[in-house]
Amino acid sequence: MENNSLLDVQHLSHMFHLKRKMTVKAIDDVSFQIKKGEIYGLVGESGSGKSTVARCIMNIYKPSEGEIFYKGIPICKNKEFRKNRKMLQMTRQMIFQDSASSLNPRMKIEDIVAEPLRIYSGKGRPGKKEIEKQLELVGLDRSYMEKYPCELSGGQRQRVAIARALSTKPELIVADEPIASLDVSIQAQMVNLFRKLQKEQGFSFLFIAHDLSMVEFLCDRTGVMYHGKLVEEGRTKDIFAHPEHEYTKALLAAVPIPDPRIERQKGEVL
Amino acid sequence: MLYYGKKLVIFMISVGLLSLVTFYVSRLAPGDPLFSYYGERVEKMSPEEREWAEEKLGLNDKISVQYSRWINQVFHGNFGRSYKYKMDVLDVLKSRLGNTLLLGGTGFLIIFAGALLLGVICAWKEGGWLDKIICKAGTIISCVPEFWLALVLILVFSVSLRWLPSSGAYAVGQEKNISDRILHMILPLTVIVTEHLWYYGYMVRNKMLDEIRADYVLLAKAKGIKKSRIMLVHCMRNIMPSYLSIMAISVTHIMGGTYVAETVFSYPGIGTLAYESARYKDYNLLMIISLMSGIIIIACNMAAQILNERIDPRMRISRQSEMQEVDNYE
Amino acid sequence: MRELLKTEHLSVSFFTKSGEVEAVRDVSLTVEEGEVLAIVGESGCGKSALCKSIMKLLPKTAKIKSGKILADGIDITDYTQRNMSRLRGALFSMIFQDPMTSLNPTMTIGKQIEEAVRIHNKKMPKKQVKKKVLELMQLVEIDEPEVRISQYPHEFSGGMRQRAVMAIALAGNPKILFADEPTTALDVTIQAQILDVFRRIQKKLGIATVFISHDLGVVAGVADRVAVMYAGKIVEIGTAEEIFYDPRHPYTWGLLQSLPILSRGKEWLPTLPGMPPTLIHPPKGDAFAERNAYAMRIDYEKEPPMFQVTDTHYAATWLLDERAPEVKAPIGERRYGK
Numbered sequence: 001m002e003n004n005s006l007l008d009v010q011h012l013s014h015m016f017h018l019k020r021k022m023t024v025k026a027i028d029d030v031s032f033q034i035k036k037g038e039i040y041g042l043v044g045e046s047g048s049g050k051s052t053v054a055r056c057i058m059n060i061y062k063p064s065e066g067e068i069f070y071k072g073i074p075i076c077k078n079k080e081f082r083k084n085r086k087m088l089q090m091t092r093q094m095i096f097q098d099s100a101s102s103l104n105p106r107m108k109i110e111d112i113v114a115e116p117l118r119i120y121s122g123k124g125r126p127g128k129k130e131i132e133k134q135l136e137l138v139g140l141d142r143s144y145m146e147k148y149p150c151e152l153s154g155g156q157r158q159r160v161a162i163a164r165a166l167s168t169k170p171e172l173i174v175a176d177e178p179i180a181s182l183d184v185s186i187q188a189q190m191v192n193l194f195r196k197l198q199k200e201q202g203f204s205f206l207f208i209a210h211d212l213s214m215v216e217f218l219c220d221r222t223g224v225m226y227h228g229k230l231v232e233e234g235r236t237k238d239i240f241a242h243p244e245h246e247y248t249k250a251l252l253a254a255v256p257i258p259d260p261r262i263e264r265q266k267g268e269v270l
Numbered sequence: 271m272l273y274y275g276k277k278l279v280i281f282m283i284s285v286g287l288l289s290l291v292t293f294y295v296s297r298l299a300p301g302d303p304l305f306s307y308y309g310e311r312v313e314k315m316s317p318e319e320r321e322w323a324e325e326k327l328g329l330n331d332k333i334s335v336q337y338s339r340w341i342n343q344v345f346h347g348n349f350g351r352s353y354k355y356k357m358d359v360l361d362v363l364k365s366r367l368g369n370t371l372l373l374g375g376t377g378f379l380i381i382f383a384g385a386l387l388l389g390v391i392c393a394w395k396e397g398g399w400l401d402k403i404i405c406k407a408g409t410i411i412s413c414v415p416e417f418w419l420a421l422v423l424i425l426v427f428s429v430s431l432r433w434l435p436s437s438g439a440y441a442v443g444q445e446k447n448i449s450d451r452i453l454h455m456i457l458p459l460t461v462i463v464t465e466h467l468w469y470y471g472y473m474v475r476n477k478m479l480d481e482i483r484a485d486y487v488l489l490a491k492a493k494g495i496k497k498s499r500i501m502l503v504h505c506m507r508n509i510m511p512s513y514l515s516i517m518a519i520s521v522t523h524i525m526g527g528t529y530v531a532e533t534v535f536s537y538p539g540i541g542t543l544a545y546e547s548a549r550y551k552d553y554n555l556l557m558i559i560s561l562m563s564g565i566i567i568i569a570c571n572m573a574a575q576i577l578n579e580r581i582d583p584r585m586r587i588s589r590q591s592e593m594q595e596v597d598n599y600e
Numbered sequence: 601m602r603e604l605l606k607t608e609h610l611s612v613s614f615f616t617k618s619g620e621v622e623a624v625r626d627v628s629l630t631v632e633e634g635e636v637l638a639i640v641g642e643s644g645c646g647k648s649a650l651c652k653s654i655m656k657l658l659p660k661t662a663k664i665k666s667g668k669i670l671a672d673g674i675d676i677t678d679y680t681q682r683n684m685s686r687l688r689g690a691l692f693s694m695i696f697q698d699p700m701t702s703l704n705p706t707m708t709i710g711k712q713i714e715e716a717v718r719i720h721n722k723k724m725p726k727k728q729v730k731k732k733v734l735e736l737m738q739l740v741e742i743d744e745p746e747v748r749i750s751q752y753p754h755e756f757s758g759g760m761r762q763r764a765v766m767a768i769a770l771a772g773n774p775k776i777l778f779a780d781e782p783t784t785a786l787d788v789t790i791q792a793q794i795l796d797v798f799r800r801i802q803k804k805l806g807i808a809t810v811f812i813s814h815d816l817g818v819v820a821g822v823a824d825r826v827a828v829m830y831a832g833k834i835v836e837i838g839t840a841e842e843i844f845y846d847p848r849h850p851y852t853w854g855l856l857q858s859l860p861i862l863s864r865g866k867e868w869l870p871t872l873p874g875m876p877p878t879l880i881h882p883p884k885g886d887a888f889a890e891r892n893a894y895a896m897r898i899d900y901e902k903e904p905p906m907f908q909v910t911d912t913h914y915a916a917t918w919l920l921d922e923r924a925p926e927v928k929a930p931i932g933e934r935r936y937g938k
Contacts, residue, residue, distance in 0.1 A: 045787040046758070153875060154643070183642045183814040188858035188869040195868070211788035213817075213860045217869060254792040256817035258859050260840040263821025485701035491657055492696075493716040493768055494689025497681065508706050 005033040006172060006204045007057065012066035014052050026052040028228040029066070034172070039198060039205040041219030041236065043212055043251065049228040050208050054176045057206070058094050070172070090120045093165035097177040099157035103149040109135070109160055110145040117167045126167075134163045137200075138193060155186040159193070166197065174206045179214065191218050213255045216240055224248045277572055288564040289557065293337050296548070296556050303329060303551035307353040327353070340557070350554030354546070359558045362543070369439050370539035373455060374528040377462040381524060382517055384467050389474020394501060396479060405475075408468025416527060420461045420534040427457060437536040458531040465527055466520070473516060474509065481505040511578060518574035522567040601632040603670075604808040605654070605692075605776050610667035612646075612653040619880045623649040625832035626667070631776065634806040638823035638840075640816055640855065642876055646832040647812045651778040655694055656684045672775060689772035690720050697781040699761035703753040709764050710749035713737070716771035736767040739804075741797050759790040763797065770801070777802075777809045783818060795822060816855050820844060825912070828852050831887035832879055838913030846929075848907075848915040850892050853930055870930070886918070894919060894927055 012030045015023045027049040034040045044050045055061045057068055067074050074080050096102040103112055110131050117126045132142050138159040149157055165173055179187040191214050198205055209215055215222055223233040226247040243249045257263055304312045304323055324330050349359045392401040428436035435454050444450040490500045529541030547555040612624035623646040631637045639647045652658045654669055669677045671691055696702040713733045737745035740763040753761055783791040799822060802809055813819050826843040828836040836849040847853055854872035856862055863869050874891045877883050889899035898918050907920035919927055
């Protein structure tokens with residue numbers, strides 16, 4: 001195995017059992033690697049299995065087949081997982097699409113951000129200064145500490161979720177459609193924020209999205225998923241320049257272009 | 271099919287356990303079963319006579335032996351004789367069952383329809399004075415104990431005003447007189463209905479409000495449907511599955527309420543019978559009443575479960591997705 | 601062309617516990633027959649509230665404070681719910697953002713379309729109703745309508761559900777259609793399909809349409825005219841060409857710039873800093889001033905009026921005042937394409 005790859009997903013498959021004899025293959029033989037300090041984009045439509053991949057990586061689902069190596073540790077083995085649990089939970093963090101439901105509505109922002117550190121650091125509750133620093137990182141000032149999630153807008157809530165994820169100084173962040181439910185203008189802010197944080201902190205980043213527009217900006221490498229399979233993978237630049245798979249081409253063509261003349265022509269061709 | 275098979279097995283096991291527990295508890299509880307068989311005579315009996323009497327009723331053996339004998343009888347369709355009435359327990363039950371069904375059934379129907387009506391009215395006028403009054407009054411009335419309410423009603427309507435009879439199911443010799451029966455039912459029915467109606471009405475109201483806030487109501491409005499139709503056709507339809515399953519469970523609550531009301535009003539139904547049989551240690555009668563009540567309760571709960579899963583087309587899906595395994599490495 | 605919808609200085613407020621929220625402030629616009637007007641803005645800018653207030657679908661806490669709404673020449677400002685339910689579906693109709701929740705889950709798709717047909721044609725015989733339902737399903741390009749008609753919403757995919765919602769909205773042959781972010785909740789590829797269907801139907805039936813979106817990219821192919829809304833006000837309005845090729849308001853610049861496709865090759869995406877203001881106490885002066893890189897002193901003191909650029913193009917920014925310094929739009933040349 002290469003030394004510089006942080007996460008190595010090998011021949012991952014996962015099945016959901018609907019009825020006794022009916023199973024659905026949510027992911028089918030997916031392999032990819034994420035290097036240290038790399039931003040990897042995983043793109044696909046809803047139901048393509050991209051979220052299932054993320055959950056397998058975070059040990060939420062146990063894959064039916066295949067193995068995931070994180071820092072060389074096969075984390076899908078129960079024994080290995082239990083042995084390294086604390087390290088795994090400290091160094092991997094996840095950000096969800098819907099921050100409204102992934103943040104506890106009855107906790108203050110400062111408590112939300114402090115929680116992972118309080119649990120994992122073993123040093124008890126971090127000081128106000130530390131929380132303030134975390135919030136500053138994501139562009140929120142100290143006035144937000146006393147607020148509750150419902151008082152924030154979608155973008156601000158997502159920033160809190162990022163601050164929480166960053167508080168344990170993770171080496172891998174998995175973000176499952178973190179910007180899909182935000183306005184375009186806020187999406188741009190978030191993408192810039194991700195870039196900035198990644199540069200400063202050097203974590204590896206798995207960015208899951210259902211469209212390609214922001215991926216181009218953010219990701220070093222990109223994988224395209226379709227019906228549970230990884231149909232195309234490569235450097236983002238290459239994929240945008242020479243898409244190979246039909247689905248990738250369709251995804252690229254579907255990105256709306258803010259030019260009435262071009263868009264109208266597109267409509268007439270179809 | 272397998273699904274229903276499983277349910278049936280669970281049902282049988284629950285009923286078996288229930289009979290075992292009732293049997294042991296009733297026999298371990300203090301009291302003298304001979305009293306219900308021989309009445310006052312028991313006090314004058316010599317020890318030998320007592321022993322002979324107990325032997326005759328099969329009360330000398332160990333409880334486990336008694337239980338196996340009872341089970342054996344039951345499988346042959348014989349539930350034993352009532353000590354007090356000196357009749358087959360099934361016959362005793364039969365003579366009372368009609369009264370209870372009449373009282374409890376009417377009560378259930380009134381509650382079923384009334385709760386729906388109240389809930390819809392409250393949801394319609396959400397936040398209005400009617401809604402507020404109904405909700406507040408309901409909370410207060412639900413807190414009043416059943417027997418206390420019954421006594422107050424007797425005091426007011428039977429003792430002071432002398433409008434309504436205070437006890438029994440019919441006046442002497444008036445067994446077939448329907449208006450007399452109705453007159454006797456008014457007070458116990460009032461107690462049963464007022465104790466339960468509000469709770470279920472409130473539930474309907476909240477369910478309706480959840481539905482009214484749903485997006486499809488907005489679309490229904492946008493296509494030009496009137497509020498009344500949206501409420502009665504769209505929303506009602508969507509709360510029906512959960513309402514039906516709630517009402518299936520409510521049968522047991524209402525049944526309990528009926529028993530209490532019967533006892534207070536000395537209404538000759540299963541409730542009074544159960545009370546007597548427990549008090550006088552009429553073992554065989556007690557067993558069959560608790561078995562019957564238990565079977566109704568378990569059956570209703572199961573019906574509720576099945577209803578819940580079967581009626582709503584979405585439930586079939588969500589049952590499937592629930593089965594998605596989530597291994598958590600523990 | 602006939603003016604089908606017109607609002608004059610419309611202001612709508614929500615009266616909440618924490619105060620009056622001025623969701624729509626002094627909005628005047630017109631929509632003509634056969635035309636698509638897109639309203640673009642960030643969430644909370646009042647674009648949804650504007651449409652729902654025209655259709656009177658807002659909760660009781662919302663009130664029209666001033667202004668007039670004219671639908672097909674009739675003043676409906678003071679119409680009651682009863683009057684409105686006669687107009688809804690027949691004169692105007694609406695499509696909502698989330699097709700997952702906007703259909704009744706316990707009714708078949710066919711029944712739900714049928715219901716909408718019946719409302720407006722009470723005496724239509726059964727056979728004809730069914731024929732009309734099938735026609736509608738074909739119109740919105742649902743495959744195998746005979747099979748689909750008896751299916752429940754959960755058996756439909758997201759795109760198919762949105763088509764069904766469109767069929768319902770079109771059942772009463774409305775003259776005006778409101779589409780509230782109809783593609784936001786869908787996958788990009790599905791979004792492209794739905795936009796195509798939408799465009800085709802709109803052309804075919806010539807319905808006057810108000811299309812709401814937060815994404816200028818989505819709007820480009822659909823809209824004839826575009827109105828940009830910010831903090832409850834329309835800050836720029838013009839034909840699609842004018843808004844995309846010659847935008848004048850700095851907010852429109854910001855919205856266009858935040859589309860990654862227009863900023864290809866740059867290291868950072870240009871963004872609008874900060875957040876939209878709360879509308880409980882809208883700031884004095886131009887509400888956009890705080891986020892405006894080109895703000896002048898007057899922006900903080902006085903609200904800019906609508907400056908006319910051309911006959912169809914208006915923008916509310918002091919930059920268009922003759923005393924203002926000349927500013928070059930940061931998105932001068934178009935550069936996209938592959």
